[in-house]
Amino acid sequence: MKYLYYLLYFPILVFSACSGSKEKTFSENELNLIPFPKELKLNEGSFNFTKETSFVVEGTQQKEIAELLNSKFSAAAGWEMAILEEKPQTNFIQFKENKDLNEEAYKLLVEDEKIIIEAASSSGFIYAIETLRQLLPVEIESTEKVNVINWQIPQIEISDEPRFEWRGLMLDVSRHFFEKEYIFKTIDRLAFLKMNTLHLHLVDDQGWRIEIKKYPKLTEVGAFRVDQEDKHWDARSDNKPGEEASYGGFYTQKDIKQIVAYAAKHGIKVVPEIEMPAHVTSAIAAYPELSCTGKPVAVPSGGVWPITDIYCAGKEETFEFLENVLLEVIKLFPSKYIHVGGDEATKTEWEKCEDCQRRIREEGLAGVDELQSYFIRRMEEFLSSHDRVLIGWDEILEGGLAPGAKVMSWRGTEGGWEASEEGHDVIMTPGSHVYFNFYQGDFNTEPMAFSGFTPLNKVYEFDPVVDSMNTAQKKYVLGGQANLWSEFIDTPELSEYMLFPRLVALSEVLWIPEDKKDWADFSRRLHAMFKRLDLMDINYATSAYSVTAESVVDSTSGKIKIALKNEFPNSEIRYTLNDKNLNASSPLYKEPVAVDKSSVLRAAVYENGKPKGDTLVKDFHFHKAVGKxxxxxxxxxxxxxxxxxxxxxxxxxxxxxxxxxxxxxxxxxxxxxxxxxxxxxxxxxxxxxxxxxxxxxxxxxxxxxxxxxxxxxxxxxxxxxxxxxxxxxxxxxxxxxxxxxxxxxxxxxxxxxxxxxxxxxxxxxxxxxxxxxx
Structure with a gap:
């Protein structure tokens, strides 16, 4: 009986103690990596993670990176892998420093008994760990223990590195404030997608969000506004100084240090944006003497246009204030980049201001546009003297660009094109493709947003490099980023909805070689990614599944012809007319549907007999005035x-x-x-x-x-x-x-x-x- 016991259980003991599991061979369709690696070779067999698997590291930093994957196993599997400095005989994941690789590159070799990761920097090791995470079953994202799962990944060889060095996301925390816990979650998700930059828009008219010790009223006054959240953003009434201001918040310097440290652990640099000379009513509400008029103002609760309450460029006190603010910011953020905004300044007060006009005369400037250039140039010199690099929106080109400045091009790509021609680095972030505060689906069913339209497939079409650029210009394109302005975004759940899955598409666009972009294959991988996002508890949009209708009147027959589509290729679209119930057996859409009498059309995408995304409902009502x-x-x-x-x-x-x-x-x-x-x-x-x-x-x-x-x-x-x-x-x-x-x-x-x-x-x-x- 004892002999039989060993016969029955010996295979299980081998399976548990050894990672050499070849009973499963993966197919290419099971590789749902996003972004997809630059080079990949799939081999036969698999590697099996067990509680006996160990990490082999070369130092403290690599140990911290190993913990990123260990934390996932701790939650989902109920065990963690040992972290060693001495290599065992088998069943291990080894980190090897390889300085011959580029800064963010990595190599990943998965064999039956070991995994070898090579990288030149911590970023490369982090990206390799995120690749392993995506190769694992989706259950690795579970926050609760999952039973009866083989934690297998394919035997594979990957050589990978990003196409662009700047792969970012801008979060506007000024228009609506988000607690630091949501910032931590966002950092986790950026790392998961191999993004490397979080741009925090910390200052705008409607709120100053960072503690500055030298100027306490910036947060005491500037961080709070009258609560008018029940009104449309652009239809809120003007506030008066002294009114009760209850909406807002800010990050203490301790909060900022925690955010920066957490980001660094995940390979993310945090770039602060301290707006100037415009979008600063919150600062002027705190210190009115910083404006040209010195008149008291209140922090506005909603949209401001034109933006005339701006810093006075003629007063020396303005520059003293900004330099003191930036000195504290520099100490908090190790990023070499400091964003200063520079956009949408209405200069009518500068035209009337004696101090500004005196500055124009003394500096020999042509007018207020060159005064803005003087303003930005002076701040660039200050930042440069502290080993930092100034970034501004493309308006900083007006009147002449400061020598060391970088341009973030948002009004299309023209500003970036011009800056690259002048030999300046650029980050492309055009509203046409990467403004995630725009609608991504049917305006009638989506949450309220800006009136632009940026569906998922348009994000995937984005390329930071403009075709008309010459070879020299292309070298100045650092990359791109998404911008999520928060006028209409007031909760973390809505922020997630606007970011995902569009951020997933952008991550691939900024990573893989241009010639490897494939919308059909990305769509396939994204379907699998949705299961992972579910377990990550991300409130993502399913708008790309939703059916849209393009209706036209046939001038000959008077009939309405309705073309149905959604974003994913080869989708199964089912529809009904005459207000019939829609289900998996409803007619399959193949060609435009003709309607010549009153009817309600319903349509939706189906997968495996179940609807995906919202159901389209369109009422076509042929009343007595039709065609008259x-x-x-x-x-x-x-x-x-x-x-x-x-x-x-x-x-x-x-x-x-x-x-x-x-x-x-x-x-x-x-x-x-x-x-x-x-x-x-x-x-x-x-x-x-x-x-x-x-x-x-x-x-x-x-x-x-x-x-x-x-x-x-x-x-x-x-x-x-x-x-x-x-x-x-x-x-x-x-x-x-x-x-x-x-x-x-x-x-x-x-x-x-x-x-x-x-x-x-x-x-x-x-x-x-x-x-x-x-």
Whole structure:
């Protein structure tokens, strides 16, 4: 019996004590690494992690890196691997320093009995560990012990390094403040994706977020504002000095040291941004003497435009203040880069200021643009004298660029192109591709965001190098980063939603060689990555799965043709018409769907019989005014022309995206619309589709009146609806309905009264998409 016991359990003992497990051979489709390595060779067999597996390290720093993977095993497997300095016979992961490799490069060799990692720096070892982590089963991300898992990875050879040295993310913690715990989580996720830079936007008009010992009022006053979170960001009222300021927060210098240390442990450099000369109302609220006027101001609660409360460039006290601030910042952040903003300064106060004008004369400057250049140049000289490098947004090019400055190009790539031509390093961060505060899916279902549109596949198309650059210019492109401005982002969960999975796409774009980018293969790997993100408890968006519809009117047949798509290639899109239930057995979409009568369309992507992403719901309502002649008085604004006169009677409904081509817009004008129904028809109701986006100056009408005519000449009023103004922090769509007594009508006249309650001479936009007659 004892002999039988050993026969039964001997194979298990061998399996546990030795990593040489060849019972599994991996396929290439099981390699779901993001970013994908530069060079990879998949071999037969596998390596099995067990509690007997050990790390072999060469020092304290390598030991700390080994702990990054050990912490994952501790949570998910319930055991940790020993960390040794002497190599055992078998079943180990060995770190080897190799100074012949580039700074962030690594080599990874996985065999049946050992893993060898070579790198020149801690960054390379960290990236290799993150690759091992992604090769492991997704359960390695579990925070609870997982049973019955073989912690196997394929035998593989990887030689890897990034394409760009700057692979970053900017978090705006000024518009809305985020506690340091969320910053720690973000650092974890950047390291997981082999990103290496966290740019913290610590200062803006709406909040000063870093403790400066010499100037305590920067946080006592500048870090807090009046709570107007119930209103749209760009429709908040002006605050007065002395009003109760309860919203805000800041990082103590102890907090900053913890963030920087945590980031360093994960191979991330933290770049602080201390804005100047504009976006500093929070500082001027604390120290009014820093402005040209010296007048007291309050920290604003929302959008500010134009930005006229800026530092005075003529006062020597301004530069003394900024140099003292930067001295404390330099001590806190070891990064060689200090970002100073430099964008969106409205210089009207400089034009009137005696101190600024004196500075212009004394320095022989051409005007206020060159005064800004003087300002930035002076700060660059100060930072350079302390062995730091100044970075600014591309506006610092205006008036001449400081000699040692680096440019972060956000207004497209033109600023970066110009800076590279002048021999300056650039980081590309254009709003067109990497502004993650823009929408990533259907405006009607996504959380409120800036009105730009940056879907996942557009992020993957991003390339920091511009085709028109010559060979010399390309060498000055350090890389790129995503920017997440937080006007509409007030919680960590929403921040995660806007970042993921777009940050995953960007990580690959900035890592792999350009010729290896493959959207179809990335899409496949991303599907697997979603399971990992689930276990990492990341609130990611599934917008890329969601179906979108492009609807057009066939001018010949009058039918609506609806093309359906989503971002992932070869997706299984199912749809129904006539408001039928949607399920895995619904018709498979193959070609545009034609609709010629009222119907509700539903569509969604299905995988393995289950829906993925949001279900698209589109109502196509063929009312009595469809296709009829329409006239407008006055004519709609040239900037919002929809599809022309037929916009309000073409069945196709507009979205919350006021640039979607289905809105007619009027600025500050009451509107009269006449619809000729061509013959007498019975009418009992009328609806007018409108939008409100107070932050963009778009307001619901205050009154709509309807008039009927039997001959097109004489009209009688048949009804009206009124609405009092209400503060609205959301983007809203509303159909205003007028019910009337059933009657014969040939022509309908609709009068729409625009909201006229904006302060000063402000004019409100009126947007209309459809006028439905029943």
């Amino acid at each position: 002649k329409v006239s407008y008085k006055p004519k709609y604004n040239d900037n919002y022309t929809g599809v022309g006169k037929s916009t309000t009677v073409n069945v196709i409904r507009a979205t919350k995206n006021f640039h979607d081509g289905q809105w007619l817009g009027w600025l500050g004008e009451d509107v009269e619309v006449i619809i000729d129904l061509e013959k007498s028809v019975q009418v009992e109701s009328l609806k007018v589709g409108t939008m409100e986006n107070q932050g963009s100056g778009i307001y619901f009408p205050v009154k709509i009146s309807a008039f009927a005519s039997k001959n097109g000449e004489e009209y009688s009023k048949i009804g009206e609806v009124s609405r009092d103004f209400k503060t609205n922090g959301a983007v809203s769509l509303k159909d205003f309905e007028i019910n009337v007594k059933l009657q014969e009508v040939k022509c309908i006249k609709v009068k729409i009264d625009t909201y006229k309650g904006l302060p000063g001479n402000g004019k409100a936009w009126l947007f209309v998409d459809e006028i439905m007659i029943e």
